[in-house]
Amino acid sequence: MGSEFQLRKESPAHSANLGHNCANEQRTQPKPQGQPPPLAPVQKTKPNRGQQGGKNKEAAIHQNNPKAQQAKPNQQGDKGREYAKPGQVYGNNRGKNYQLGDWMPVRGKSPPKGPNKARPNENSCHAQLSSTFYDRTCPNALNTIRTSVRQAVSSERRMAASLIRLHFHDCFVQGCDASILLDETPTIVSEKTALPNLGSARGYGIIEDAKREVEKTCPGVVSCADILAVAARDASTLVGGPSWTVKLGRRDSTTASHTLAETDLPGPFDPLDRLISGFANKGLSTRDMVALSGAHSIGQAQCFLFRDRIYSNGTDIDAGFASTRRRQCPQEDQNGNLAPLDLVTPNQLDNTYFKNLIQRKGLLQSDQVLLGGGSTDSIVSEYSNSPPAFASDFAAAMIRMGDISPLTGQNGIIRTVCGSIN
């Protein structure tokens, strides 16, 4: 929660969470089917800051209804317009007054206030997750999730992109704890209405569907955070991307952080050093950051998020590409019009994204800066030349991303419904 965090000077290494000894951490396997593990008392969360619950609900419905999305592009875009200014998007403490990377939110001096808030992995040790976590307690969990994801992606291919992004937006905000799925309540300020997610993040309903199916056979066993991680992997494989073994055993938070969702997620106007430091603060390397950006090989972005770039007449954008994109993204209005992040193979998770960057056809500014004469040029070049290098680095980086500050053992809960606390 924002209130638990303080702004202070912080070196990336401090919050990188890696390489610590986890020997003392208690690890609890869920009990077999029908006997959910005892839950720790639910911790009250921060009071509502006056967000409108209705707005949140509308966003959730809208995002899971592709028809609504197509029918109302402006509505989606107009919401974004309020914050669609370079330098202001995705991070209201990242303005010019701050040195890049200097001020990062960190867990503050006040210690976690209860069992559900304790994050032993956050500052003391690395995640203890295991690919066999549900083998005994819910052996069908992964098949069930895959079926839900397969159905969703076959009815709308973009959903693969949306699900991968949902896992990312979960993990970067208080760790991979399904906090992004929590709806607004009098005690929870939802992350769904945070600027990077509002009218943008999609796929909540798919995760909820998968959870409902899993609950039928294994009530109270499989966490929503794990479902997000598995869904992201399945989504990747369904659109031609790499597969990997998902580590499991994450538990779900009882809190969300709207504030952190607006400070810790990277923004489309971020310069390279900010992208690098933002990922470093999550324990991810520059190479991880570039590999993970390859997720922009699928999915779409809204006009207002790339408008400045296509009208910039800059030297870092192909003129023909800019002019094509301008047709569907006028200088005024139509904020929500969508364009593919990868113009060549928009529905295939492959290394074409990096080839596009070499041709100066990255859609977002934050894509093109990966090839802007800095330290990531060589990585972009490597991935553009080698599909296997990209595929294996992407998979490894997704695993590392899934390791960010999970709740394990007695911490957190297994939610029954992903959008709310039991």
Ligand code: HEM
């Ligand atoms: C490097 C910093 C990143 C920035 C600045 C960034 C920013 C964005 C933005 C602005 C959009 C378009 C949102 C919209 O128009 O509503 C987007 C879409 C997307 N992002 Fe990222 N992103 C980054 C990293 C990542 C990572 C690490 C992943 C996953 C591993 C990811 C996966 C996606 C996907 C798949 C989409 C398309 C979603 C869809 O079509 O529903 N992004 N991103």
